[in-house]
Amino acid sequence: MAKEITPRSEDYSQWYLDIVHKARLADNSPVRGCMVIKPHGFAIWENMRDALDGMFKATGHVNAYFPLFIPKSFLSKEAAHVEGFAKECAVVTHYRLKNDPNGGGVIVDPEAKLEEELIVRPTSETIIWNTYRDWIQSYRDLPILLNQWANVVRWEMRTRPFLRTAEFLWQEGHTAHASADEAMAEAKLMLDVYAQFAEEYMAMPVIKGIKTPNERFAGADETFCIEALMQDGKALQAGTSHFLGQNFAKAFEVQFLNKENQQEYVWATSWGVSTRLIGGLIMTHSDDDGLVLPPRLAPTQVVIVPIPKPAPELTEAAEKITAALRAKGIRVKIDNDDQNRPGFKFAEYEMIGTPVRLGLGARDLAAGQVEVARRDTKEKSNVALDQVADYIENLLTEIQQNLFNKAKAYRDEHITRVDTWDEFVEVLDNKGGFVSAHWDGSTETELAIKEKTKATIRCIPVDNPLEDGVCILTGKPSTQRVLFAKAY
């Protein structure tokens, strides 16, 4: 199995696709740009979702569900939103099929044309704020702290599993507040939640930052983001949190009676992460032998392989270990398949990224020990059977930390400060990663740099120190460095 993966050094893009398919995460589908998320990929998403959902609820949010379809006219109501979102959408125009009178299967019934076309949601600000108008009258109705887990559709021309698909799964938080300060605090809080999730669960270090006006969400006054670095030196926007000001409240006429008894437009945020995170997870940790998963998100954390094949005394010992691990809340399975040999199985578990593998043979059992192999470093140790549960509990924590440390070291090595245009181009072309450079603050310059190098401003880090300098492209004065990178 493992040999079938294209090495990263040979073709990074093909390596990624190989991992997606051979680690059984997703398949292509007959629908352009839409993927089938396979059970192993979906189990990772379930673990992500459950962890995030717990964090959202712990910060006072509740879930709800809004319609998949948005009346076309809604998309025109917020001017900036139209520009950014009303374009590449799936449009429902009819509501009925009928049998082809000429026997050619089913055809669209021309008589079942909708009066107003419906758009399959690319994001739900418009339909949600249209609803909030009915929910909010007074400051007593605020804040509203809602989240939705949903599928959304954006008709992308070039797609790649998880990273960019026409349909994807995500969560979108939509909150309503009585003041700008409170909404801004919410947007920053959710950015922190995302960063904490990325680092503690995904073991993926991220930079918290602010987007430039040009990279802002369509309809936001400020967009915060977490940016991660992939192994090929390209950045990945892993999550965004938007301070929407009063833009959607004004577009949908959502006012409330404030404590001073005056009508005021409501303040808003929205924030989201998606199945794109799985793409980030793959490209942060995996290697040429397959997927590498951080233990906290691995569907199976430990697999026990009887050697050379299942036998009653091995099964008995394996079940004892399983019980001890389950008692510690560890997700473990015994591989009782008797068709394939251990070597095949080992390669298979390396491919799908199981963090810890136990090899249990009769000789091990006689010696009162078991072989423990970790996926991240490929190291093996013999561990006494009566200590194996504690050992593995610690090992899972260590693997989680090791993956984070390794990714962070790589990321930190790939933040390069440059002060000249030549250096800038050189680093982008050869080393990759984030380039910390001065920029004159204009969208014109930002676009010119993108045009010349394909690099975009990923963010202005939230704790960015001020520093006088000159723009790498225009030489105009600059007050701070920003992070550039080529990005997914």
Next chain:
Amino acid sequence: MAKEITPRSEDYSQWYLDIVHKARLADNSPVRGCMVIKPHGFAIWENMRDALDGMFKATGHVNAYFPLFIPKSFLSKEAAHVEGFAKECAVVTHYRLKNDPNGGGVIVDPEAKLEEELIVRPTSETIIWNTYRDWIQSYRDLPILLNQWANVVRWEMRTRPFLRTAEFLWQEGHTAHASADEAMAEAKLMLDVYAQFAEEYMAMPVIKGIKTPNERFAGADETFCIEALMQDGKALQAGTSHFLGQNFAKAFEVQFLNKENQQEYVWATSWGVSTRLIGGLIMTHSDDDGLVLPPRLAPTQVVIVPIPKPAPELTEAAEKITAALRAKGIRVKIDNDDQNRPGFKFAEYEMIGTPVRLGLGARDLAAGQVEVARRDTKEKSNVALDQVADYIENLLTEIQQNLFNKAKAYRDEHITRVDTWDEFVEVLDNKGGFVSAHWDGSTETELAIKEKTKATIRCIPVDNPLEDGVCILTGKPSTQRVLFAKAY
């Protein structure tokens, strides 16, 4: 609040809508037939989903996710499926909007017309079986035991929140097997899972049965169902499990090499329950004061109301009770709102169906007790503070059982055996409920009875005893009684 609900005796249908809106379960949306599921309604769905998901996983199933869109041609491939499902569907014909050159907001870009229209999934057999063709080669690839939690769309003309909506949330299991027996066993197993969930979680008694050929799922060889009885005497189909034979395997050319080394078409099942269950839950237990929820599905099981308003010593006592209840896994909240009076709050918690309410005043505290009110019977008791956690733990079990017993007694009283047409009509018109009557077994007679009375054959119970008789309509010989009812 409570007074705003239309009594059931006056207008059952309006009572239902009042509960949906005033218990804050769902709102109408600007999209025809689509609802907004509000946080309280969605929290009930989350509890349902988590319980069912656990039961699916305990029976060996895993989750996956397939595309929202289905190529139109797929719907024509299974002949019976076309007839039943390819009609009232949302059809995507375009993939781009553009700014109206005349300034009228956004319009559909006529140049972005899809070559083949896409259907928003009404159910996913076709796209899943198209995928299974790539996944299944040999008997070693079987069984496949998949489930998907998803939204689906069926363009219904007359809609009602939860019971019948254009978009709804559901789960759809799709399994693939190497033999007819195994697939049939799976279909029956999932029927049992649904029945167990309905009775143990929803406290909603159900009859497990088989649908007549006329009522079968489009593409199934056999459809099993659970049927519940609502308080107005109408039946509700609460879940279905289908033995699909080899129909979809043949339509999508899914063959496997069996143990005898021969190519054979794969055997299939599918099974689903939806947000319709929330409609069933409402109509099984609720009363003229609002929603009544079985404790196992209630988002909040116990609410503590300080009387007459929050005060430090009351909060302290409430927090002690809360800690003791949480330690038992009970979902509890303290109402620390200081704007509304206890009477208002009591009505509000009755409206939203919180199973147990504690009223905690200074005098109670001095007497070392708390007032415990149960939602189902409206009974109140004074309970010693040091016993309240155990008391409530038992009480929640008792309420759960009481709701089931009450619903079962009502249901059992409303299964009426009749032997003549006049009795049949009389029971349907006046008493309602299930009518157990002989039927000659023909679709023609079934449809004639529906035409005359609006009653349909809900099911042939799975453990139905054979009994000679004559059809109530035609007088032809019959071998068993079947259950008729008017239904949602």
